[in-house]
Amino acid sequence: MAEIEGNENTEKKGMNFVEEEVYNDLQAGKNGGRLSTRFPPEPNGYLHIGHAKAICMDFGVAEKFGGTCNLRFDDTNPVKEDVEYVDSIREDIHWLGFDWGDREYYASDYFPQLYDLAIRLIKEGKAYVDDQSSEEIASQKGSPTEPGTNSPYRDRSVEENLDLFMRMNAGEFDEGSRVLRAKIDMANPNMHFRDPIMYRIIKTPHHRTGTKWKVYPMYDFAHGQSDYFEGVTHSICTLEFVVHRPLYEYFVKELADDSYCPRQIEFNRLNLTYTVMSKRKLLQLVKEGLVAGWDDPRMPTISGMRRRGYTPQSIRNFINTIGYTKYEALNSVSLLEHAVREDLNKIATRVMAVVNPLKVVITNYPEDQVETVEMENNPEDPQAGSHSMPFCREIYIERDDFMENPPKKFFRLFPGGEVRLKGAYIIKCEEIVKDSEGNITELRCTYDPDTRSGLPGSQRKVKGTLHWVSARHAKDAEVRLYDRLFDVENPAAETERDFRELLNPESLKVVEGVKLEPFIIEQATPGTKFQFQRVGYFTPDYDSTSDKPVFNRTIALKDTWEKVQKKN
Numbered sequence: 001m002a003e004i005e006g007n008e009n010t011e012k013k014g015m016n017f018v019e020e021e022v023y024n025d026l027q028a029g030k031n032g033g034r035l036s037t038r039f040p041p042e043p044n045g046y047l048h049i050g051h052a053k054a055i056c057m058d059f060g061v062a063e064k065f066g067g068t069c070n071l072r073f074d075d076t077n078p079v080k081e082d083v084e085y086v087d088s089i090r091e092d093i094h095w096l097g098f099d100w101g102d103r104e105y106y107a108s109d110y111f112p113q114l115y116d117l118a119i120r121l122i123k124e125g126k127a128y129v130d131d132q133s134s135e136e137i138a139s140q141k142g143s144p145t146e147p148g149t150n151s152p153y154r155d156r157s158v159e160e161n162l163d164l165f166m167r168m169n170a171g172e173f174d175e176g177s178r179v180l181r182a183k184i185d186m187a188n189p190n191m192h193f194r195d196p197i198m199y200r201i202i203k204t205p206h207h208r209t210g211t212k213w214k215v216y217p218m219y220d221f222a223h224g225q226s227d228y229f230e231g232v233t234h235s236i237c238t239l240e241f242v243v244h245r246p247l248y249e250y251f252v253k254e255l256a257d258d259s260y261c262p263r264q265i266e267f268n269r270l271n272l273t274y275t276v277m278s279k280r281k282l283l284q285l286v287k288e289g290l291v292a293g294w295d296d297p298r299m300p301t302i303s304g305m306r307r308r309g310y311t312p313q314s315i316r317n318f319i320n321t322i323g324y325t326k327y328e329a330l331n332s333v334s335l336l337e338h339a340v341r342e343d344l345n346k347i348a349t350r351v352m353a354v355v356n357p358l359k360v361v362i363t364n365y366p367e368d369q370v371e372t373v374e375m376e377n378n379p380e381d382p383q384a385g386s387h388s389m390p391f392c393r394e395i396y397i398e399r400d401d402f403m404e405n406p407p408k409k410f411f412r413l414f415p416g417g418e419v420r421l422k423g424a425y426i427i428k429c430e431e432i433v434k435d436s437e438g439n440i441t442e443l444r445c446t447y448d449p450d451t452r453s454g455l456p457g458s459q460r461k462v463k464g465t466l467h468w469v470s471a472r473h474a475k476d477a478e479v480r481l482y483d484r485l486f487d488v489e490n491p492a493a494e495t496e497r498d499f500r501e502l503l504n505p506e507s508l509k510v511v512e513g514v515k516l517e518p519f520i521i522e523q524a525t526p527g528t529k530f531q532f533q534r535v536g537y538f539t540p541d542y543d544s545t546s547d548k549p550v551f552n553r554t555i556a557l558k559d560t561w562e563k564v565q566k567k568n
Contacts, residue, residue: 035067147187309539309554
């Protein structure tokens with residue numbers, strides 16, 4: 001592992017409290033001036049944005065101080081684990097911009113050492129086999145104000161405990177019939193010290209070790225020891241593990257000495273409004289078909305956000321903005337969406353798309369004429385260049401950009417009114433065409449040929465500018481308009497209703513027949529970011545094909561949700 005050398009990045013100014021703690025340890029020469037962190041996900045689901053905060057901390061602090069960060073899968077429960085989750089976790093970490101090199105480990109790598117340590121603790125009288133059910137064990141734990149009750153099996157002999165534990169691992173006993181517990185203190189004020197379970201029987205084959213093991217270690221026993229085996233110096237985790245820290249240190253000190261001992265530091269979790277972070281609840285949404293998989297763009301998973309069109313940089317910027325503290329908080333999802341808009345504004349190509357098309361016929365424009373207009377790709381990026389867009393007699397505009405009887409200060413198109421077509425001409429509405437039911441089907445307009453953008457006459461001013469698409473050249477597409485998955489601010493606080501009842505019924509709207517300028521289809525590859533002008537930011541979906549283009553709305557151009565909620 002890399003030795004830490006002093007450099008300009010180790011200045012305390014601007015550090016969060018975790019970085020300060022690490023800095024102080026390095027300055028004090030702890031662990032020989034060595035720094036090694038780890039990110040230890042359970043491979044029992046896809047990572048969500050809360051994990052992204054941990055990833056940025058674990059890998060980021062190692063980068064900042066010249067250390068290393070391991071990826072270690074906490075694969076101690078084969079019932080819930082799958083190789084699919086392992087692959088997705090790797091992909092998510094890389095997408096966020098981090099790498100663990102050749103330091104990919106698994107808790108299962110240490111099963112032999114953990115088993116040997118358990119045997120040692122039994123021999124030293126520090127662990128025993130308990131035949132009670134999980135319910136009986138829980139009832140004997142007591143409460144924070146009342147001591148627990150000793151198990152009737154607590155004083156078994158070392159020989160009997162060794163025999164039973166080995167037979168547990170040989171598969172002689174049913175799941176749930178016996179556990180191995182640490183013998184600590186049933187009256188300890190910290191409930192985690194009241195003879196915690198170290199091993200339980202599981203007969204489901206493991207995705208890496210097969211049927212070799214029939215007993216599997218619990219998190220509190222395996223985690224600190226795995227840190228020690230890997231040489232991890234700082235075990236950085238979230239605040240719910242504060243009460244676990246004494247037990248972490250208790251088990252680690254069975255192995256560690258004064259020369260090296262991992263240190264646990266805790267920070268606050270990432271909680272978002274209009275979102276749930278419970279992996280159990282997210283799995284429920286997936287299994288019950290309430291979303292279209294772990295990577296559904298409405299999900300708070302990293303893969304869902306990637307599919308929706310979020311950028312790694314926007315997520316990292318958001319995490320930097322909310323920071324790391326020792327206090328739990330509920331962060332507004334609007335802050336995340338703001339970070340996404342800010343980043344996409346810098347990189348997204350500006351294009352024309354009409355979501356709800358209304359045909360416009362420019363009656364004084366030559367029927368067979370086609371000309372091209374130049375459109376700036378991104379005004380935020382001088383190097384982005386421009387692209388050509390066809391213009392002809394028939395175009396589409398947004399239906400909402402026309403009103404037959406407009407209110408005051410309506411600066412779009414209306415009978416007798418004029419607007420500029422972005423990058424092209426000023427047009428005037430002369431006539432409305434309706435069907436037999438009175439629905440508007442077409443507008444007939446005239447254009448001023450001296451007002452094309454870039455020509456001297458283009459200086460004539462009108463108050464409204466509309467986006468548009470040439471009807472002759474338009475490409476049809478499907479767009480998926482995503483919104484927040486829940487329609488209450490804090491679903492976790494709604495204890496009287498099932499969380500599934502809180503889902504936002506408007507979280508997905510599918511719109512067919514959207515009209516796109518040809519350039520979009522020419523440029524659309526996985527991950528391409530577009531700004532559909534005046535509509536929002538979009539990206540091609542994984543389902544998109546050349547025959548049926550599909551685009552996801554990453555986010556609207558402005559945050560209208562907060563305004564609506566405040567108004568209501």
